[in-house]
Amino acid sequence: MKIPVPPPPPPSSVSSSSRPALDLDAIFGLRGVLARDAHSHGFVYEARSGQVHFSAEVDAAIRDGVHLLAEAGTGTGKTVAYAVPAIYRAATAPLLFDEVGNASMGPDSHVVIATANKALQEQIVGKDLPMLAEVLPWEFRYALLKGMDNYLCLDKLDDVIESAAYGLGDSHLVQIGRWGRETKTGDRSELPFDPGDTWKNFSVSSEDCCGDACSYYKDGCHAMAARRRAHTAHVVVVNYSLLFMHFRVLEWTGKYKLLPPHRVAILDEGHEIADIARDSFGWEIGEGSVGWVGKMLWSIAGKGESDAFLADEGLVAARDVFFRSLRACFGQPGYKPRIKDASAFAALGWKDLAKALDATQAAYEGWLDEIARANDFGYRSTAKLKKDLAKKVRRIESKSRRAGEIAAQLREAGQMNGDSVYFIEEKNGRCLFKATPVSVAERLRGHLFDPAVKKTVVVSSATLVANKSFNFVAEEIGALDPRTLVASSPFRWGDQVLLVLPTDVPDPQDPRFRSVATERCMETIRAARGRTLALFTSRKGMDHAHKRALALGMEYQILKQGEMSTPRLLSIFREDIHSVLFGVATFWAGVDVQGEALSCVFIDKLPFTPPDDPVYDARCAREGSYRAFKRYSLPGATIAFKQGFGRLIRHTTDRGVVVCTDVRLLGKHWSILRSLPTVARSARISDIGPFLDHGVVP
DSSP, rough: OOOOOOOOSOOOOSOOOGGGGHHHHHHHTTSSSHHHHHGGGGGGOOHHOOOOOHHHHHHHHHHHTTOOEEOTTTTTTTTHHHHHHHHHHHSSSOOOTTOOOEOEEEGOOOEEEEEEEHHHHHHHHIIIIHHHHSSSSOOOOOOOOGGGGGBHHHHHHHHHHHHTTTSSSOOHHHHHHHHHOOOOOOOOGGGOOOOOGGGGGTOTTTOOGGGGGSSTTTTHHHHHHHHHHHHHHSEEEHHHHHHHHHHHHHHHHHSSSSSOOEEEEEEEGGGGHHHHHHHHHHHEEEHHHHHHHHHTTHHHTTOOOHHHHHHHHHHHHHHHHHHHHHHHHHHHHHTTBBOOHHHHHTTTTTTHHHHHHHHHHHHHHHHHHHHHHHHHTTTOOOHHHHHHHHHHHHHHHHHHHHHHHHHHHHHHHTOTTTTEEEEEEEEETOHHHHHHHOOOOHIIIIIIIOOOOOEEEEESOOOOOTTSSSSSHHHHHHHOSSSSEEEESSSOOHHEEEEOSSSSSSOSTTHHHHHHHHHHHHHHHHHSOOOEEEESSSHHHHHHHHHHHHHHSSSSSEEESSSOOHHHHHHHHHSSTTOEEEEEEETTTTTOHHHHHHHHHHHEEEOOOOTHHHHHHHHHHOOHHOOOOOOHHHHHHHHHHHHHHHHOOOOOTOOOOEEEOOOOHSOOOOOOOGGGGOOESSOOGGGHHHHHHHHOOO
């Protein structure tokens, strides 16, 4: 089903294609503004042909109103490459005038840049855009927009300061309270410490927000102020979760409430779009969310509402039965990896829970009707009571709405819609019932790539190509006939990188693999004299190798993901040049360490999608295991392997070694090696030392 999306407002009187092309030499040339002025803002500018080519293709795509998929590896300078033409188009777009002559920014004046992680957002807003604002010849405004719960809620700040607990024991509570009275933005990231769970006392989600019932909503609310700044900025930087929330709000309301109408969207780290979209367009139900829905039933029941009392009893009983059944189901051998049968799901008691949620919603709606009637009859109260009542009404409206949503989600799951997968997940001791769409291509196409939305979308990443093709990513995100580009790299791969593929390791399916691969990892660490990022496809593999490294009593500091915060781990890894860092999952793509500290990357095996992944299992059932492997798992593993490989070289002066103990790279006809740059190769771990020291392979 095609998702109906309202098109942006009418274009300005001057189309993008009628405006002159960007003078790239004036920006990137030897006498251009970057070469002349960037150094005074902390940038060391080096002319790179790949960067200029990429920027030219982005400018052409915007002028022609087409889409571009561009692979630009580390060292290309891709952020500046795509930002310059996007800023040029937005900053030079003519204003729109209404019938009485009032000027406003049209969709041509806005560009949205979306990224997958916070680090890149902060780099763009804290470093790249400020520099460009100083050196480029066009004035422009930029803004970073985050989810509502990242901003201080002034109403909750008042509640905390007025509470008896304020100032007793929790130093973070007091520090946030003091900061809250002074901050101009309310952005959590301003705090000099991680507030942890204490932040919940000062923030609200979109569901908890009282909206216009709050006295700060129109004047003072930090979250609303951030949205207003975004709507007056030429460049708005967001993460994918907020972008996809924007899509959902568009679907629900037809209004641009979160992001301004825009003609150009830059999607960086584009290899992560589909997975994040599945999470964003899916849903989850936990005991906590059901408990939150029923949280105010007791306060209503205390006022003599018998329906509320019965609804509360019924909701608690149905919730307990449902989640107890989920836990029992999750532990059964026949469950994994998803719930496939409607009758099996019915046996978990979802119908009783849905009915209890219906009763909860009815109790809330009944109470809201009573309030409305009381107001109609001229109910009198003080201004404070009216404010408190209005806030309570908004909260009950939110809980009533959420009760209806969860009931609808359970009924959807009861139909076992083939477009989604339904599964159970245990997270931090909690049991969750989740739904994820198998494909997000059609939904993303409707918002981004459909000609009706009249947008230019640039998708960029260091890893978009698998087997010399963009097809996998293009199909996953619904991109229709995009232009494509592989930007040239400034690195001398053959001189800077050695790829070591030992041939004496068993196949990963062999029971001996884990112990042999672990020993090769230890040999790699010794040969590299520490200086190693060791990446694993499972926590079990990481823990096994980490334990072995500690048992050997190596002279290097041994670090493991999860032992402390990621920023702290990376800081130690950078500073202690001979340290070793063991990681999984996000460390395949989330580590950026230049220089000698990261001289070697060890990879235990190819990062294929696990066979018990619910989405992959559904694809195997639909298309057959072999076709699903070739169409989804293999290109996905190729891109993920390239991400791990890409941790190594971050600068033209770096030199390093990648070691992989998965012999399938050599024995299978999977073309993964053809997707990598051409580098020096060896089968001997003993070659690591000479290469790192002298750049030669004996």
